Each structure stands twice: as structure tokens, then as C-alpha cells.
Amino acid sequence: MTNLAVLNEPAVHPTVHIDPTPVNERPDHLVLDLVEKRYGTSTVVNALSLTVKQGEFVALLGPSGCGKTTTLRMIGGLVPVSAGRILVQGADITDCPPHHRDMGLVFQNYALFPHLTVERNVAFGLEMRRCSRGEIAQRVRDALAMVRLSSYGSRYPRELSGGQQQRVALARALVIRPSILLLDEPLSNLDAKLREEMRLEIRDIQRTLGLTTLFVTHDQVEALSMCDRVAVMQQGSLVQYGAPIDIYERPNRPFIAEFVGRTNKLHGLVRDHGAIAVGPHILHASETPPRGTAVTIMVRPHRIQIHPFRGGARPEHFRGNNLHGTLTRITYVGDLFQYEIDVGGTLVQVEKPTATGPQPFATGEDVQLEWAFQDTLVFEEES
Helix, strand or coil, X not given: XXXXXXXXXXXXXXXXXXCCCCHHHCCEEEEEEEEEEEECCEEEEEEEEEEEXXXXXXXXXXXXXXXXXXXXXXXXXXXXXXXXXXXECCEECCCCCHHHCCEEEECCCCCCCCCCCHHHHHHXXXXXXXXXXXXXXXXXXXXXXXXXXXXXXXXXXXXXXXHHHHHHHHHHHHCCXXXXXXXXXXXXXXXXXXXXXXXXXXXXXXXXXXXXXXXXXXXXXXXXXXXXXXXXXXXXXXXXXXXXXXXXXXXXXXXXXXXXXXXXXXXXXXXXXXXXXXXXXXXXXXXXCCCCCEEXXXXXXXXXXXXXXXXXXXXXXXXXXXXXXXXXXEEECCCEEEEEEXXXXXXXXXXXXXXXXXXXXXXXXXXXXXXXXXHCEEEECCC
């Protein structure tokens, strides 16, 4: 359980000059140049090139085993690089040991010393740097205040909740005042409510300090809500890198559309004038490949409108796709109704926010589905 007193304790941030320069106009801080990691004949990270701007918050997003944690550990110096270079502010640090890289790390399991108090855990990095006792004491106080744990310095990790331990790990990484912060799925062990709170808190601290930050996660909500840019990885390769809205709205391949958010997936063939035949149905999109191309079509469930069947008639001035089907399943999940519609043997998912009053649809009912052409994502199928 999270201690509510800690959550209500105001965070104390140091006075920091926040750079007003837009992130994309700032200088490069961290550059990965064709970085690879191989174990024997197995390539875990394949020729990965990535640039992170000064003060930027970047997510490495992907499923388990895609190479994102290995990439983070190569940046931190915990895993040697097999090929390529790592540059920080133009200097090659590829072969530098971890303690010479000026980076703070927060691990998934927090890696706190169980026999040391919270204060001693946070002070550890400063002690290794041989800072004076007075400086250590002041910086530890500042770091604990920043994560709202000022009154917890004398406790041991076993006396803390998971959320409090996560804050201690964050304070320990921040107290050394690193130029780059590396976070390896730090929220994965927390419950859903606390994860939401900590997402906001970590983002606020990162912005206040102007820290260049890399955040490893497999959670698309974390990546989209916290970060300036998202690097999506698949099987050791970087497959798309861009702003969260670009990753979600303009994925460059079906894998990303499926991994970043929920989607319907259909298969079709492009006909004349960009029409796409999906079984007996004809769909349209804003852009389509040439006639005769086999395509995968994806539509987000929340972009589809659902109405009682009106004989297939379209609303006046409506420019979009229109399908008729039978509602086969309704699932209530609190803030959403999830509908499953059978459209000529193809199941289509639709999501709509709940509202007070009676449920507007019933299973077995004929319904009409409509969505805009621009919400139809079309990808050429690989041969």
C-alpha cells in the first residue's frame, strides 16, 4: 500500500533555469551510431542509430526481448558494445567505464541496499565520489525532498512500500546530478493507480531539472504520455522514431499500429480508383497503393461510430466507410463499452465511452459502423 502522507507531501524542486528552446532545436546530447550487441551468432541489437537532444525525454518502447534494455545498459556502460559508437556531447564514451559516464540509473527492481537506511542508499553515489560530509548531507536532503520522502531517511527498504522504494531509487540516481538519466522499466512493479501518479511525478522532475532522459518500457501509455519522442524497437532494430502523436496516428508498419494501442486488422485488395475490396465489402482510405496490391487495413476501435442500422443510408455530407453488421458481444469495462460486431464473418471491435442511462445497444441487434477515410490505415502486405 502507498503511504498517503507521502503522496500528499509537496515535492520540493531546486531552483532550475528551464531552457525555453524547443526540444527539436537543442543540440544533440546523446548519439548512438550503428550500435550493435552480439552474443556469439545471436544479434540482440542490430545497427541501431539514435539521437537524443539536450533535455529530451525519450522512450525505448517494444515487447520483451526486442533489445531495449540491452541498449540502455550499453549506454550506461553495464554491457560492452560489439560494434558502433556511443557519443555524449560529441565525445566518444563507447569504452568508458560506468563510473566515468556521468549517468544516473534506476533499475526495474530498484537495486536498493537492504542493510542501509534510505539516507545511506541515496548517499552511496556521493560517498563513492568522495564528496564532503556537509555536501552529502545537503544533497541527500534535497533529493529526498524532491521525491517527497523527507521524513523517511532513517527507514530501511524493507519498511517501505513499492512506490516509496521506487522514489528512493530515483533520488539515488538524481543526487549525483547526472547529465543523463536512464530508467529501466521503473514503474513495472507498481499498481495501476500508483503508476499513473508516478508517471506524472517523474515527468515533472525531468522537466524541472532539464535532464536528458531515456526510459525503457513495454507500456505504450507510459511512452506516449511521458516522453517527447518514442523509439519503437522490434527484434533488435529501431523501426520508428518520432513524437508520440506520430507513432500513434502514423505508424509506419502493422506491428507498430498493433503494439501502440488497440486496432482492428483486416485484409484486402486494392481495386480501381483506390477502392479496397475486403471480402464482399468496399472500403476507402486517404491514400492507397497501386491497383492489385494486397493490403492490411487497420482501424482504431474508438474511431468507429456505431449506430442502429438505418438500411445502409449514409448521413448527409458523410465521407467515410460504412458497414452493416450484427452486434455479438458487449463488454463493460467501467469507462468504456467494448462492442464486437460480426460484419459478414469478420469481427470488428468498437469502443465507446460509457454514459449514464440505459445501454443503447443489445446483443443480436443490427448496427451500422462508420468511420472517416483518414482513420483507415493501409499497409502493403509483405510477400
